[in-house]
Amino acid sequence: MSFLLIGCTARLIPPLLFSSVELDIALNQSLQACVALAGSGGEQSMGNTPEHSRSTPEYQEACKKFHQSGLESLKKLYVSLAAQSRSNGKFISASAFQAYFGIHGALGNRLFDLVTQMRKDQAMYYEDLVIAKAKYEKGDPTEIEDFEFQLMDLTGDGKVQRTEVEAVIISILATVLGPSDTVVDAGLPEYILRAFLNAVDFSLRPETEAEEECMTQEDFRKWLERVPSIKKFMGSLLKAPHAEEVVVGREVPSLLIPDGVDCSTLMRKEYAWHIAGPLQLQETKDWVLLYHSSVNGSSFNTFLGHVSVARGPSILVVKDKQGNIFGGYASQPWEKHSDFYGDMKSFLFTLHPRLSIYRCSGKNNNIQWCAASFVSESLPNGVGFGGQIHHFGLFLSSTFDRGHSRPSVTFSSPMLSSTAEFQPDIIECWGVVLEPDGDNHSGAEKLKGTVLERFKEDRQMLNMVGIANASNE
Secondary structure, X not given: OOOEEEOOOOEEEXXXXXXXXXXXXXXXXXXXXXXXXXXXXXXXXXXXOOOOOOOOHHHHHHHOOOOHHHHHHHHHHHHHHHXXXXXXXXXXXXXXXXXXXXXXXXXXXXXHHHHOOOOOOOOEXXXXXXXXXXXXXXXXXXXXXXXXXXXXXXXXXXXXEHHHHHHHHXXXXXXXXXXXXXXXXXXXXXXXXXXXXXXXXXXXXXXXXOOOOEEOHHHHHHHHHHOHHHHHHHOOOOOOOOOHHHHHHHOOOEEEXXXXXXXXXXXXXXXXXXXXXOOOHHHOOEEEEEEEHHHHXXXXXXXXHHHXXXXXXXXXXXXXXXXXXXEEEEOOOXXXXXXXXXXXXXXXXXXEOOOEEEEOOOOOOOOEEEEOOOOOOOOOOEEEEEEEOOEEEEEXXXXXXXXXXXXXXXXXXXXXXXXXXXXXXXXXXXXXXXXXXXXXXXXXXXXXXXXXXXXXXXXXXXXXXXXXXXXOO
C-alpha cells in the first residue's frame, strides 16, 4: 500500500482513508502548518495546525464547487498573501487583502469583513477565502446578488442607508480613478457624486427625522441595470487583478483632445467610465474628440464632416440650456440615410443630473437617424436616436439650434432633456478608436492628427467671420 507524507513531520497516512474533500483539508492544514513553522523560525510544534484551520460543513460544501486545480490556485494565493501579512504566515491581514485586490476605502473594509464572516479579528484564513469565492463566483444568481447587496450595508445593521451608498460610490471611484481623484469638491466634483446617487431609488422611507432613506434589494437591482459600470465592478471584486473581468470593470477610456484645441469638454473620465459600462473592452481604450460646437461652430455640415473621419462608433453628448447632459452611443458611423438604420449595440444615456443607460429594447429597429438636404417634412434633417419620425428618443435638428427628446420604446427611455423641446447649449462628439491589431496608440494618433487639421480649418473660418472668440465664452 502506498502512503502520503502529511505535515512537516513524517506522518504516513494511507490515502484511501481520505475522501477528496478530507484530503484537501488535510493538505491545507499541512500547508498552513509548514508556512507558520517557516515564519516562526521553528518555534511552533511542527505537528500542530493553526488555531482557525477547521473543517466545517460549509467549507466542505464550498470545496466541492472547485476543481482541484482551482483549490490549488487559491492555496498559492493564500500562502502568498499570508506571507505578506506579517502574521508568520498564519493568516491574511486586511491591508494585504485590500492591496492585492485593489479595493479602496469603505467597500474594501466591508468586503474583508464579509469574507472573514464578520469575526472582526482582522484575520482571513484559507477556509474564509474558499467559502467566499464559492458563494461569490460559483453561487447561483440569487446568492451572488445577496452577497453584493450585503456589501452595501457597511455597518451591518441590515439597512443600506443613503450615506452608505455614497461611501460605496466613493470607494468604487477611488478604485477605478485613483484615491486622489475622489476627494469630494477637490478631485471629484459634488455634482458627479450626486449624479451617481440620483440613479438610486431609495424607496424605503425613514420612519423618523433621525433616520435616512434606505435602498432595498430591488432598488439595488435597478441601480445596477441603470449603471452597468457599477454592475461590472461589483461582479469582479474577488477576481485576480489581471483577470479580464477586473480589467473590463475598471477600464476608463482615455479622452484624447487634439493638440492646440482649447476647450472645456462635457465629457469627463467619470462620465466616460459610466458610458463604457455596456461596451466591450476594445471599445473602451481611446476616445477622440471629433467635434465641439464651441470650437467648430454650430453647423450640421461641419459636424458630418468631422464625424466622418472616424469610420466606427461614436458618442454624441449634448447639454441643453437648462443644464441637463445626455446623449447616445452610435454603434454605426453617421451617414446620410432616408430611413432608420443601426444595430442593437447603440444606446441612450443621461449624465446630469442623474446617470443612467438605456439599451435597445428590441421592440423596433429605429436605432439611428441621419438625414440631410431633404425637402419633405416626413424626412426631418438632423441626427437622432430611437422612437419615430418627429417623435425621437433624441433628435438634433440640422440647424443645431433646437432638438427634442421624448419617451422612446426603442430604448425604453424617458425624456432625457429638461423639457421635451430643448435648445442645445453645447454639442460634442467623440470617436471610438478601434484597432483590430491591438495597436491602439498608432490608430489614436492618426485619428487625432486628422481631427486636428479639421479643427484648425474651422478655427480659421470662425476667425474670418469674427465669432471664434465668442464661441469659447
